Amino acid sequence: MINSVYKASDSRYESIMKYRRCGSSGILLPEISLGLWHNFGDVDTLSNSFSMAHYAFDQGITHFDLANNYGPSFGSAEETFGTIMKKSFAPYRDELFISTKAGHDMWNGPYGTWGSRKHLIASLNQSLKRMNIEYVDIFYSHRFDPNTPLEETLQTLVDIVKQGKALYIGISKYPTEAAKFAYNYLSERDVPCLLYQGRYNIFDRDLEERNIIKQAYDNGSGFIAFSPLAQGLLTDRYLNGIPADSRISRGGFLKKETLTDDVLLKIQNLNKIAHDRGQTLAEMALAWILKDKYVSSVIIGASSVRQLSDNINALHNTQFSKEELEKINCICLG
Numbered sequence: 001m002i003n004s005v006y007k008a009s010d011s012r013y014e015s016i017m018k019y020r021r022c023g024s025s026g027i028l029l030p031e032i033s034l035g036l037w038h039n040f041g042d043v044d045t046l047s048n049s050f051s052m053a054h055y056a057f058d059q060g061i062t063h064f065d066l067a068n069n070y071g072p073s074f075g076s077a078e079e080t081f082g083t084i085m086k087k088s089f090a091p092y093r094d095e096l097f098i099s100t101k102a103g104h105d106m107w108n109g110p111y112g113t114w115g116s117r118k119h120l121i122a123s124l125n126q127s128l129k130r131m132n133i134e135y136v137d138i139f140y141s142h143r144f145d146p147n148t149p150l151e152e153t154l155q156t157l158v159d160i161v162k163q164g165k166a167l168y169i170g171i172s173k174y175p176t177e178a179a180k181f182a183y184n185y186l187s188e189r190d191v192p193c194l195l196y197q198g199r200y201n202i203f204d205r206d207l208e209e210r211n212i213i214k215q216a217y218d219n220g221s222g223f224i225a226f227s228p229l230a231q232g233l234l235t236d237r238y239l240n241g242i243p244a245d246s247r248i249s250r251g252g253f254l255k256k257e258t259l260t261d262d263v264l265l266k267i268q269n270l271n272k273i274a275h276d277r278g279q280t281l282a283e284m285a286l287a288w289i290l291k292d293k294y295v296s297s298v299i300i301g302a303s304s305v306r307q308l309s310d311n312i313n314a315l316h317n318t319q320f321s322k323e324e325l326e327k328i329n330c331i332c333l334g
């Protein structure tokens with residue numbers, strides 16, 4: 001049982017955190033946001049989840065990113081966040097920008113996944129209860145559903161905003177054409193898309209190559225990057241083997257097979273560049289994303305306050321010389 005007597009730091013807006021405007025909206029997001037995909041589930045240590053949330057907010061991180069099925073188990077990250085809301089963050093609700101999503105597998109049967117009106121509305125209602133909040137700041141369609149008319153998914157997002165259950169809406173992992181359709185459909189109904197959420201990091205530049213990041217900007221939407229550290233590969237975590245408490249060891253989406261000799265060599269070489277810049281590899285990896293003016297924020301994951309603190313230090317230097325960028329490209333792209 002957590003008996004939180006949390007009081008937010010009085011200097012929370014005087015740290016190095018900066019805030020960027022999301023596309024052409026009125027919303028400012030912290031350059032670093034905190035994601036609760038891992039380390040906030042019912043398998044994790046509740047006191048650590050509390051410590052990370054408190055530390056994040058004390059450092060000016062106002063944006064917390066969730067989804068219906070984050071955990072494990074499904075729903076448990078939202079429940080943890082709901083407990084944090086109740087015990088710590090309730091007085092600060094208007095200082096927080098909270099997201100959730102629906103569209104990936106959540107419950108059994110035909111209405112527990114994808115992009116139908118039935119799934120999205122039922123899922124959001126569940127999320128609000130778990131998180132002990134009356135509305136989310138942004139609700140996302142978590143993935144494009146090729147079998148549901150896109151108009152149905154998008155109209156549901158519009159209706160959710162009109163019902164007051166979300167202030168803004170966003171899309172995640174949509175292919176280019178579907179994203180284009182979404183931007184137009186939503187803005188024509190006066191509920192413009194606030195954010196496109198997609199994977200972007202030094203190793204994975206697919207969205208840049210497919211022009212998705214610039215497309216968001218051109219449509220007045222922000223872009224928020226997930227897995228900016230490639231789930232931990234772009235840190236010092238795996239430089240000397242695979243730690244027992246690491247994401248790879250715990251099993252899940254980051255597989256041991258991903259850490260090939262070739263990838264390890266790239267990590268080692270990137271680490272040398274980071275060292276020459278006076279940064280850790282994690283700091284450099286985040287700075288590399290934030291150098292892009294089209295990026296509104298990066299959503300980091302963390303398993304400790306120490307990692308969070310390291311990551312926030314990235315903001316001390318987000319400038320790169322041409323030579324540094326060339327060296328990084330040479331390592332990653334060959």
Ligand code: NDP
Pocket residue numbers: 034035036037038039065066142172173197198225226227228229230231232233235236237245246247248282299300301302303304306307308310311
């Ligand atoms: P990251 O790429 O930031 O990876 C986080 C992991 O990297 C941590 O759990 C930790 O691993 C390791 N790490 C973080 N900081 C450090 C550090 N300073 N030093 C050493 N290791 C470090 O992000 P995630 O993959 O966790 O994704 C972030 C968020 O993005 C999610 O929580 C979610 O909100 C969102 N997301 C959205 C998706 C979507 O479909 N829209 C998909 C995936 C994520 P370890 O646990 O081993 O310590």
